Amino acid sequence: MKTILLGLFLSITALAQTPGPQERNIEKPAVKAGPMPRGTDGKPDFQGVWEVRNPGGAAAYDVEDHLKEVYGIRPGKGVIVDPKDGKIPYLPAAAQRKQDLVAHHMYDDPEAQCFLSGIPRQVYAPFGFQILQPAHYVLFLFENFHAYRVIPTDGRPHLPADIKTFDGDSRGRWDGDTLVVDVTNQNDKTWFDMAGNFHSDAIHVVERYTPVDANTISYKATIEDPKTFTRPWTIAFPITRITRPDYEIMELACVEGERDLKHYTEGEGGANKK
Numbered sequence: 001m002k003t004i005l006l007g008l009f010l011s012i013t014a015l016a017q018t019p020g021p022q023e024r025n026i027e028k029p030a031v032k033a034g035p036m037p038r039g040t041d042g043k044p045d046f047q048g049v050w051e052v053r054n055p056g057g058a059a060a061y062d063v064e065d066h067l068k069e070v071y072g073i074r075p076g077k078g079v080i081v082d083p084k085d086g087k088i089p090y091l092p093a094a095a096q097r098k099q100d101l102v103a104h105h106m107y108d109d110p111e112a113q114c115f116l117s118g119i120p121r122q123v124y125a126p127f128g129f130q131i132l133q134p135a136h137y138v139l140f141l142f143e144n145f146h147a148y149r150v151i152p153t154d155g156r157p158h159l160p161a162d163i164k165t166f167d168g169d170s171r172g173r174w175d176g177d178t179l180v181v182d183v184t185n186q187n188d189k190t191w192f193d194m195a196g197n198f199h200s201d202a203i204h205v206v207e208r209y210t211p212v213d214a215n216t217i218s219y220k221a222t223i224e225d226p227k228t229f230t231r232p233w234t235i236a237f238p239i240t241r242i243t244r245p246d247y248e249i250m251e252l253a254c255v256e257g258e259r260d261l262k263h264y265t266e267g268e269g270g271a272n273k274k
Contacts (some may be wrong), residue, residue: 035214041135043133046133046138046217047131047132048131048241049129049241050131058078058079059079059121059124060124061194062078062194064088065080065086082234088233094228094229109191114254118189119183119205120223121191121193122142127144127250141249151181158184158185159185164185166186169183181209184204199228203225205222206222207220216239219237221234
């Protein structure tokens with residue numbers, strides 16, 4: 001029963017990550033949608049509502065390839081494009097910790113306990129998000145966990161290094177038509193996915209949002225963390241515009257520190273209680 005319920009939770013999350021147009025009543029965008037519109041400053045105008053559709057919920061469940069069905073989630077390809085083998089380049093001690101997390105601590109996924117997802121996971125966490133672009137800022141409003149990101153693009157410095165938060169400190173700049181976001185100051189309390197892939201508080205992420213057409217953004221993020229990885233590594237996937245005009249960002253009621261998943265299966269009177 002424990003495995004079934006955990007699988008149900010993971011499956012629901014993965015399905016939320018990759019809905020079809022009928023499942024969420026979203027108009028599927030055309031393959032060719034014309035160029036991305038531009039704002040008054042001449043930069044690409046990303047304003048609108050977006051989602052990430054990764055086949056098999058790859059990013060939501062596991063950023064690495066997963067070739068076997070796990071907890072009811074079908075096999076799928078991960079989103080790592082460098083290294084070529086699709087594997088996170090863990091240091092030896094970090095690889096051992098990852099194995100321990102998978103074997104003994106799968107209930108400890110911070111996102112499953114309703115904490116913020118961290119960057120880059122906040123981008124491919126389930127459900128849609130809205131982008132706004134007031135002057136000198138790019139704002140992300142996420143349906144997931146009431147999360148938001150305020151990204152200045154005016155050249156201001158990062159916060160002091162001793163200030164750590166779940167989503168860290170983001171600073172943006174434009175490289176031609178690509179929005180480059182430098183993310184520092186994250187704590188070590190988030191994972192990259194539901195498969196126990198983790199990082200330390202030394203994580204540094206550089207995101208690149210590049211317009212493909214009016215309905216598609218190419219997303220790429222390079223992650224480095226000298227406490228955890230032997231080298232930087234990169235993920236990439238498309239972000240798709242939700243084109244239905246009456247689509248709304250809804251409230252996701254989730255309380256930080258939620259631990260019901262474990263209580264349902266292991267707590268007093270739970271399914272595994274004998």
